[in-house]
Amino acid sequence: MLECRDLRKSFGELAAVDGVSFHIAAGETYGLLGPNGAGKTTSISMAVGLMQRDGGQVLVDGEPLDPGTTRLKAKIGLVPQDLALYPDLTARENLRFFGRLYDMPRARLSRRVDEVLEIIGLSDRANDRADTFSGGMKRRLNIGIGLLHAPRLLVLDEPTVGVDPQSRNAILESIEQLGSEGLAVLYTTHYMEEAERLCDRIGIIDRGQIKAEGTRRELAQILSQHDRVRLSATGPLHEGAEALRRIAGVQQVDVTDGAIDVLVEQAGNSLMAILSALEQSGVSITGVEIDEPNLEAVFLHLTGRSLRD
Amino acid sequence: MKALAIAGSNLRRFARERANVFFVLILPMLLILVLGSVFGRGFEPRVGLVAPETGDLTQALVDELEAHEGFALHRHSDRETVVRAVERGELEAGLILPPDYDAAIRAGDAVEIDFIARPGQASLSLRRTIDTLLAEQMMLPRIAAFAAAEGAAPFDQALARAATVTADTDGVHVESTVAGDSGISRRNWGQFDLGAQQQLMLFMFLTSLAGSAALVQTRRLGIARRMFATPTTVRTILLGEGLGRFGVALVQGVYIMLGTMVVFGVRWGDPLGAILIVLTFGLVGSGAAMLMGALFSNDQQAAPVGVFLGLGAAALGGCMLPLYVMELFAPAVWTAAHVMPHAWALEAFEVLAIHDGGVGDVLPFLGILLGYAAGFYVLAIWRLRAVLTR
Ligand SMILES: Nc1ncnc2c1ncn2[C@@H]1O[C@H](COP(=O)(O)OP(=O)(O)OP(=O)(O)O)[C@@H](O)[C@H]1O
Ligand SMILES: [Mg+2]
Numbered sequence: 277m278l279e280c281r282d283l284r285k286s287f288g289e290l291a292a293v294d295g296v297s298f299h300i301a302a303g304e305t306y307g308l309l310g311p312n313g314a315g316k317t318t319s320i321s322m323a324v325g326l327m328q329r330d331g332g333q334v335l336v337d338g339e340p341l342d343p344g345t346t347r348l349k350a351k352i353g354l355v356p357q358d359l360a361l362y363p364d365l366t367a368r369e370n371l372r373f374f375g376r377l378y379d380m381p382r383a384r385l386s387r388r389v390d391e392v393l394e395i396i397g398l399s400d401r402a403n404d405r406a407d408t409f410s411g412g413m414k415r416r417l418n419i420g421i422g423l424l425h426a427p428r429l430l431v432l433d434e435p436t437v438g439v440d441p442q443s444r445n446a447i448l449e450s451i452e453q454l455g456s457e458g459l460a461v462l463y464t465t466h467y468m469e470e471a472e473r474l475c476d477r478i479g480i481i482d483r484g485q486i487k488a489e490g491t492r493r494e495l496a497q498i499l500s501q502h503d504r505v506r507l508s509a510t511g512p513l514h515e516g517a518e519a520l521r522r523i524a525g526v527q528q529v530d531v532t533d534g535a536i537d538v539l540v541e542q543a544g545n546s547l548m549a550i551l552s553a554l555e556q557s558g559v560s561i562t563g564v565e566i567d568e569p570n571l572e573a574v575f576l577h578l579t580g581r582s583l584r585d
Numbered sequence: 586m587k588a589l590a591i592a593g594s595n596l597r598r599f600a601r602e603r604a605n606v607f608f609v610l611i612l613p614m615l616l617i618l619v620l621g622s623v624f625g626r627g628f629e630p631r632v633g634l635v636a637p638e639t640g641d642l643t644q645a646l647v648d649e650l651e652a653h654e655g656f657a658l659h660r661h662s663d664r665e666t667v668v669r670a671v672e673r674g675e676l677e678a679g680l681i682l683p684p685d686y687d688a689a690i691r692a693g694d695a696v697e698i699d700f701i702a703r704p705g706q707a708s709l710s711l712r713r714t715i716d717t718l719l720a721e722q723m724m725l726p727r728i729a730a731f732a733a734a735e736g737a738a739p740f741d742q743a744l745a746r747a748a749t750v751t752a753d754t755d756g757v758h759v760e761s762t763v764a765g766d767s768g769i770s771r772r773n774w775g776q777f778d779l780g781a782q783q784q785l786m787l788f789m790f791l792t793s794l795a796g797s798a799a800l801v802q803t804r805r806l807g808i809a810r811r812m813f814a815t816p817t818t819v820r821t822i823l824l825g826e827g828l829g830r831f832g833v834a835l836v837q838g839v840y841i842m843l844g845t846m847v848v849f850g851v852r853w854g855d856p857l858g859a860i861l862i863v864l865t866f867g868l869v870g871s872g873a874a875m876l877m878g879a880l881f882s883n884d885q886q887a888a889p890v891g892v893f894l895g896l897g898a899a900a901l902g903g904c905m906l907p908l909y910v911m912e913l914f915a916p917a918v919w920t921a922a923h924v925m926p927h928a929w930a931l932e933a934f935e936v937l938a939i940h941d942g943g944v945g946d947v948l949p950f951l952g953i954l955l956g957y958a959a960g961f962y963v964l965a966i967w968r969l970r971a972v973l974t975r
Contacts, residue, residue, distance in 0.1 A: 326973070377812055
């Protein structure tokens with residue numbers, strides 16, 4: 277459905293997207309997971325033909341897509357990261373307006389507008405101006421516009437930021453539903469849970485490059501020889517962390533608020549050494565948790581930084 | 586079709602803003618009323634005249650001077666008072682006829698008429714008005730004097746004969762007036778005519794430029810990009826947005842024309858020609874607005890800058906200082922005025938309203954205006970494509 281090859285884009289000195297490739301089959305949900313500034317939005321903008329590329333190629337159903345290829349854009353629905361709707365038009369007017377830009381016949385447009393209003397839970401506010409909506413309602417309308425013409429490829433750029441858990445769940449459900457109906461979905465997020473829940477395959481993107489790609493299981497296998505130990509602790513945590521880094525088998529150490537996260541090859545082998553090293557540094561331990569690695573740990577491992585700044 | 590959808594949203598949003606109604610419909614009429622009352626008849630130069638009490642020819646000249654609408658005539662008894670009044674600014678100019686005006690003309694002698702004014706451009710204009718008028722007045726007596734000198738007929742007989750001849754072939758007479766400075770004599774403009782034309786151009790352009798903020802806002806809201814993510818070309822987006830602005834300009838233009846016709850009795854000349862000027866000028870204004878909308882990235886700036894540019898362009902283009910005044914006093918400014926589309930539109934209206942021209946007569950002007958519109962739109966599309974895809 278969508279294939280991106282070696283996408284490149286620089287803003288001045290900054291290589292915002294530096295050779296990104298991925299492909300999405302029909303019915304597949306692909307997630308781009310990365311922190312702020314990773315290059316998700318820039319990649320997406322090139323993928324949907326909004327942005328002039330410095331290099332690379334985009335194919336939609338095998339046909340090359342450039343900003344000038346208008347016809348192919350009918351297959352794509354875009355939900356931009358930043359709200360893009362008329363604040364002084366009503367929800368219904370906004371939907372109708374974009375529907376007309378997709379050349380939807382009138383009867384079908386009216387029906388779809390009602391359907392979409394139902395999906396995004398705004399049926400009872402359909403005739404209110406968008407600027408009277410709460411932030412979450414605007415987000416939902418923003419998503420609704422992308423769904424309206426029932427595209428073959430739905431591209432959502434962090435669509436749930438600022439949406440309450442209940443609405444967020446409804447949105448995720450409708451995306452899951454669309455995915456199961458054969459729609460290809462490109463989804464960017466920096467929420468681990470969303471990527472894990474929605475996406476068939478995930479590309480981990482950082483500093484303009486895809487660091488790893490695969491199903492959730494495949495990604496976890498990158499760390500399959502590793503365990504994650506989380507120690508709740510008080511005292512000089514940073515000194516303790518320094519001591520841990522000198523222990524054989526310890527891959528990575530991170531200090532968060534009131535806890536130290538340690539990535540080790542085998543928890544069983546290193547745990548005693550870890551505990552005594554911490555004790556010697558004057559850190560008192562209040563709890564120990566040992567986990568199989570999750571995406572967050574994979575991310576940390578691959579990029580050396582956590583997803584959220 | 587899509588362009589219509591875009592124009593529709595644009596207009597719907599425009600209509601929802603109440604203040605727009607005031608700026609588009611009410612303010613222009615108020616200004617035409619105010620300016621028409623102040624300047625339409627208000628600025629009338631005063632000319633002092635010292636003339637002999639008797640003489641047919643003198644009387645004919647005085648009658649003509651008095652009938653002239655370009656200035657007000659005040660009789661004085663001696664040169665001294667006139668000079669002093671001019672010095673004090675109580676009169677714009679003075680005109681002194683010699684005591685033997687009649688006799689000198691009859692004899693075919695040179696007649697010396699004193700024109701007294703302070704140095705300055707305004708008096709120069711008055712001077713030209715009066716020169717024209719005098720030349721016109723003296724034409725018949727000169728012919729008669731010539732005929733009398735040649736022995737063809739006595740002066741009075743020759744004069745009467747010359748009058749009937751020139752009345753028959755009145756083309757000669759009229760053309761001498763027009764070839765002089767018909768622009769200076771405002772005898773053909775109604776009180777509100779010129780002002781209404783100027784305000785029409787000023788407001789159509791101003792409203793359009795201020796409306797460029799709408800396009801900037803559409804861009805800033807991310808809607809322009811989102812439109813571009815649908816199967817819609819940049820050209821369609823821009824033509825749609827432009828069409829919305831064009832609609833506003835058109836409504837305003839037609840409203841000002843009809844309103845001033847009904848309320849102030851303004852003559853616009855041939856209706857079809859007038860509508861065509863408003864249509865093409867509306868395209869120019871909306872095109873300029875689209876270009877501005879594509880160039881600016883901040884709508885808070887676009888609106889005030891639009892107003893500033895709109896007023897500046899109108900001022901230079903002859904919507905404040907009339908073109909004929911520029912032509913007289915500052916030919917360079919007059920030339921520069923024609924960089925602005927306003928000047929061409931105003932001249933087109935002059936052709937319609939003053940010279941009773943028809944559509945055919947204003948075609949060259951319409952062509953130039955269409956050229957402006959096309960240029961603005963092409964640049965705007967080119968620019969918008971660049972900013973949307975970068
Ligand atoms: N128009 C632009 N001009 C200059 N730099 C830009 C522009 N757009 C993006 N960048 C830079 O490119 C990099 C990637 O930005 P991008 O918006 O693609 O990140 P992102 O992964 O979508 O981040 P976020 O999660 O915050 O949305 C960032 O460093 C950003 O500052
Ligand atoms: Mg982004």
